[in-house]
Amino acid sequence: MLDSSTQGGECLNRVIDRIRAKYGFTAIQRGRTLVLNNFFPREKGEYILPTPALSR
Numbered sequence: 001m002l003d004s005s006t007q008g009g010e011c012l013n014r015v016i017d018r019i020r021a022k023y024g025f026t027a028i029q030r031g032r033t034l035v036l037n038n039f040f041p042r043e044k045g046e047y048i049l050p051t052p053a054l055s056r
Contacts, residue, residue, distance in 0.1 A: 016028055023045055024044060024045015024046050025045060025046050025047065026042050026045050026046065
């Protein structure tokens with residue numbers, strides 16, 4: 001059985017996934033991913049990565 005904090009975290013992750021699916025990965029970011037804005041350009045809500053194998 002899951003406690004309420006685990007359930008709340010899972011619910012938050014599902015909501016974040018829905019927002020990203022609708023508006024793109026960069027529509028909502030956690031604090032530790034904000035630094036990526038300094039290194040990678042973005043287009044249509046997605047990061048443009050230099051290595052094609054790492055692109056979505």
